[in-house]
Amino acid sequence: MKSIALLRERATRVMPTGSHCPASGLWSPDAEPDAVQVFAEGHVLPAHNGLPTVWRRRTAGEVQA
Numbered sequence: 001m002k003s004i005a006l007l008r009e010r011a012t013r014v015m016p017t018g019s020h021c022p023a024s025g026l027w028s029p030d031a032e033p034d035a036v037q038v039f040a041e042g043h044v045l046p047a048h049n050g051l052p053t054v055w056r057r058r059t060a061g062e063v064q065a
Contacts, residue, residue, distance in 0.1 A: 017052040019045050026063055029053040036063050 012022045021027070021039040028036045029048035036058060039045065045055045 013057040015045055015055050015057075017045055017047050017055070019055075021045055023057065026058040026060065027055045028058055028063075029055055 015022065021041055021043045024039065024041045026036050027039050027045070028034070031048060031051075031053055033056075035048070039055075047053065
């Protein structure tokens with residue numbers, strides 16, 4: 001059974017560089033919202049263009065084709 005803490009972590013939509021990705025999906029850096037990348041749950045979120053950043057989870061509806 002999943003703990004409440006794990007469910008809260010998965011609901012997190014904003015994570016800094018160096019954090020473990022709380023949920024698989026589309027993520028983009030704050031500095032460049034159109035630069036969408038796919039990360040799997042547990043992946044360490046990288047720097048973007050060599051700089052630490054804050055990553056935001058995106059929904060498919062938020063991403064422009």
